[in-house]
Structure formats: structure tokens, C-alpha cells
Amino acid sequence: METARSVAVRGVCLLTGSVLAVLLAGCGATGNPGTELTAAPPSSPSSQPAVPSPTPTASESSMSTDSPKPAPSLPSDPAAVGSSMLTxxxxxxxxxxxxxxxxxxxPDGIGExxxxxxxxxxxxxxKRLGAAFFNAEPDPNQMCTQQYGGPQTATIKGTVDGHRVYASFSATDGCEIARWNAVESILGPAGAN
Known part of the structure; x- marks a missing residue:
């Protein structure tokens, strides 16, 4: 014969188990970035060598914490290489x-x-970043840490190597802070001044 205490303990255990199952099921729900798991390829002796994929997986490309690194572009005016005029x-x-x-x-140094x-x-x-950095569009799928680096905002506009550039900067999250840090020698440090 079951006592009232054992019935209550069993009820609490069932309730706790149900809540835990619901919570764990929600952790791997589809549609949440970074939750997709990829199975490792089977390790079987094969006559074909494994060839690594040249493109990153979706989680690799969206988890980058570095500032955007667009491919360098050739200047429209070859005489403009190494020249910049920025506001x-x-x-x-x-x-x-x-x-x-x-x-x-x-190309000879600093202009007057x-x-x-x-x-x-x-x-x-x-010179190191090139025009492409200043014109890069942020990746809308990139995950950024939620941190605040300060109230400053900045814009850089003009020409780099004969290409028109326009970029705005802030320190509103980890991605924006990384972009600001990439041009810290131009803008100064982010943070309350």
C-alpha cells in the first residue's frame, strides 16, 4: 500500500522530469543560430583520402569575432594607389x-x-585596411556580443586608392567595437572620454 508521502514524492519526480525534458528539448530547437550539430564523418579505411572543405560551415562564418576583412579591390585610377583623402x-x-x-x-607621406x-x-x-574595409556591409547573420563600449559615433568619408568610401562607426556591440578598434589609430579609443 502506497503512503501519501510516496505518492507526493513520485508526483514531484514526474513533474521535475517533465520540466527538465521540456527545457532540454528547447535547447536544440531548429532555427536557433549556433545549435546545429554536424555529424563527424565515419572513420573507415577508405581508398580515397579525406579532402577538407574549402568553405567554412554556417556556424564558422557566423561566429567570427574579427572585424570584416573584405577582399582588396584594385583602384580605378592607378595613380591613386597609396593616396587617401578622408574627412x-x-x-x-x-x-x-x-x-x-x-x-x-x-605615396610620399602625409599631405599638408x-x-x-x-x-x-x-x-x-x-593603407592596411584598404577601401573595401570602409565600404563593407555588415553581415546580418553575424552574432555579436551584447556589450556597450561607449556613446561615441564617428564617420569616415572620402577616397582611398581612388575609390569613394563611407563608413560609420559606433561601440554598441562586440562587432562594432571590433570595427572601431580596427581604426583606433584614426578615431582614438572607444569609451567615455
Missing amino acids: ISIRQNPEAEPVEYFLECT TTTLPNPAAACEAV
Whole structure:
């Protein structure tokens, strides 16, 4: 004969097990980014060598924490290689007036219209990143850490290697902070100043 206590214990165990099953089933639901599992290929002796896939899987490409690295593009004007003329506008917070700087990089060094502090490092960053970085569209499927790096916003517009560029920057999440850090020598550090 069952006692009231054993019936209550059994009921609690069944309820706990049901809740746990529902929670675990929700962890692998389709449609949630990063939850797809890929089975490992069977390890059987085969006459054909395994060839790695040249393209990343969806989870590999969407989990990148690096800033966008678009393919470099050739300048439309070969004489413009190594030349940049940029207007940089930085706003410390939404209420602040933007501060505007100019950066002129030439194949021979820094142009005379430059007003940006530390122009040599800024020109090196522009040369390293190229026009494609400034025109890259963010990947809408990229997962970004939810962190706040500060209220600053900035824009960089002008020409790099003969290509028109326009980019806006903020520090609203991990992806945007990574983009800001890539041009820190131009914009200065993100964070409250």
C-alpha cells in the first residue's frame, strides 16, 4: 500500500522530469543560430583520402569575432594607389557637437591638409585596411556580443586608392567595437572620454 508521502514524492519526480525534458528539448530547437550539430564523418579505411572543405560551415562564418576583412579591390585610377583623402567626424555623445579632422595620405607621406593627430599611424591603418574595409556591409547573420563600449559615433568619408568610401562607426556591440578598434589609430579609443 502506497503512503501519501510516496505518492507526493513520485508526483514531484514526474513533474521535475517533465520540466527538465521540456527545457532540454528547447535547447536544440531548429532555427536557433549556433545549435546545429554536424555529424563527424565515419572513420573507415577508405581508398580515397579525406579532402577538407574549402568553405567554412554556417556556424564558422557566423561566429567570427574579427572585424570584416573584405577582399582588396584594385583602384580605378592607378595613380591613386597609396593616396587617401578622408574627412573624419567624431561625436563623443549624442548631444555633443562633432569634431572634424582631415587626413591626406600620399605615396610620399602625409599631405599638408591633414589635421588629424598621429597621421602616420592613421595613414598606415588606411593603407592596411584598404577601401573595401570602409565600404563593407555588415553581415546580418553575424552574432555579436551584447556589450556597450561607449556613446561615441564617428564617420569616415572620402577616397582611398581612388575609390569613394563611407563608413560609420559606433561601440554598441562586440562587432562594432571590433570595427572601431580596427581604426583606433584614426578615431582614438572607444569609451567615455
